[in-house]
Amino acid sequence: MENTGVSKYTISFGLALALASVANGLLVVAKEKIPAVLAGMQQLTGNHWISHGVIILGLFALFGWLFGQANGGQGIKMTANRLIGALVAGVATGGLIILGFYLIGD
């Protein structure tokens, strides 16, 4: 008989990936539309794109760890279907925000 369910870190980093993907898209819009955000990111590391990468990868690592500590260290509980749905929705939303912004919003 097959086992079911996915591991704690598969769920926690999967959810963090979905969250960071959407944040990635929103940060693109924010830095392109708000000069102060772009200037701040430029100042942070000397290049806005490096700052962008550091912020988003930092969010991915931080939330992956945080979600894994939920429920007294057991992590967030979720079915594989819901995890896959969240992953695909997060990546698609983040990607479409970026594509849509540079296609029509910029």
Added chain:
Amino acid sequence: MNELVLMAHVMFGVACLVTTLWVFVDVLNVSESNQGRIRKMSCATAIFMWLAFLIAGYWYVFSYPVDKAIILKGPWPFAHSFFMETKEHLVILLLMLATYLPIAAAGNLPANQDARRVVLWVAGMVVLLALMMEGDGAMIAMGVKVGLLAGHN
């Protein structure tokens, strides 16, 4: 030297794509005998992607401004304003997915259908995004080429 750096970026990007495809096919045919290989190849995916990303980052920060100026003055300014702008931000999604692949592949794949489905979806998204990045890269290179050709005519 700059050209070699750029080609190393492309080479590691393609290596990431190939190893991900390998993981996808191996997971479709998973057994106790290939589980170790799946884990190694998914780690290779993450390593190749990080190398491609770091090399590209170095090239983008120190060398790309010259190409950008050529593209924007040439007949294909969209090679920068759309293709490079989307590539430099979508690649962060690809990097996170490639980093996540070995985490998802660490489970007991032969015995766990749910774990296999997660790996297949993640690998599928890595392949799609990696193909998009390769296409974007081709458009950017063509933008530089037509910009240079226009300057000579």
